[in-house]
Amino acid sequence: MSSDGRARAVVGVSGSPGSMAALHRAVREARRSDAEVLAVLAWEPPGGELAHGRSMLAPPVSGLRRDAADRLLAVLDSAFGDTGPGVAFQGLVVRGSAGRALVETADRPDDLLVIGAGPRGPFRGLFPSVTRYCVAHAACPVLTVPPSPLEGELAALHRRISLGRAVDARELTEGGG
Template sequence: MSESPTPPAARVVVGVGDAPGCVAVLGRAADEARLRGAELWPVAAWEPPEGEFAARRFPAASALVPEWERLAEERLVEALRDAFGDTGTGLPGRALVVRGAPGPALVRTADREGDLLVIGAGGRGPLRRALWPSVGRHCLAHAVCPVLAVPPSPLEAALTTAHRRNTLRLRLDTGDLERESRNPR
C-alpha cells in the first residue's frame, strides 16, 4: 500500500516594499493566512540601483551585490517589525529576499495554484502610470494564483496629500487632513 505524497502547504505570498501602506498589506496577508490555515511568505524584491542592464554592463558593480541584498533584507526585517512588532506573525512561513523586478519576482514566488498573492494597490496618478511599470498590473496579468490587491487606507491617502502639499510648499490646513480621512476619494 503506497501513501500519496503530502500536498505542499497553502501559502500566502505578500509583496513587501517601502511604501507607507506596506504595514496594512502585511496585516491583511497575515489575516488571510490565518483564515486559510496557510503559511505566510513575505517577499522583498530588489534590483541593482540602475537596473540589471547596468549591472551587467559594469562588472565592478557585482562587488556591491551582497551589500544591496543585505539592504533589501534589512528593509524586509524592518517592515515585518513595523507590522507585527518583535513578537512576529505567529504563523509558519518563510521570509524571502529575491533579486529581480518586484512584479516578476512575486509572480515567480507565488507559482502554485493554491497560493494567494497579496499586493498593495497604491494610488497611482497618470504621470506615475506613464513612467513606471505597475507591480499590481504585472501580477494580475501573469500570476497563476488568485491575487488580492489591498487598497490604501484613507489615512494613507490623507498623509500622501499632506506630504505633496508640504513638498510643493503649499499652505497646509489640518482641517483638510480630517476631511480627507473621513471622505476618501
C-alpha cells in the same frame, strides 16, 4: 501547498504604506485559512542588471543582497515588532523585478498572491505597475489591497505643504474641517 502541506499567502513587501497594508492583509488571510505567509522583498542592482554587469565600480552582489535582507528584516520588525505575525511565516529576498519575483514565487494554483494596489493619482503611469503585471501573469488568485484613505489624505496634505499653501491644524483632527 508549502513543504508541510499548508497553503501559502505570498505577499510583496517593500516598506511602502501599500506593501505594509498588503502584509497585514496577507497575515489575516493566512490566519483565516491556516496558511503560511511568504513575505517577498524583490531587489535589483542600482541602475538595473545590465548597468551593474557592465560597471567596473559596481558594488558586490553579496553586499546588495545583504542590504535587501536587512531591509526585509526592518520592514518585518516595523510591521510586527517582537511579537511576530502570529502565523507560520517566512521572509524571502528575491533578485529581480518585483512583479516577476512575486509571480515566480506564487507559482502554485492554491497560492494566494497579496499585493498593495499601488499609487493612485497623477504619477501612477510613470512606473511599471507591479499590480497589473501580477494580475496578468499569476498562476493563482491575486488579492489587491487598495491604499488606505489616510494615505490619500496624507498625500493631499503633503501636496498642499509643498505648494506653500496654508494648512489649518484643525484639518488634521477628526473634528476639524
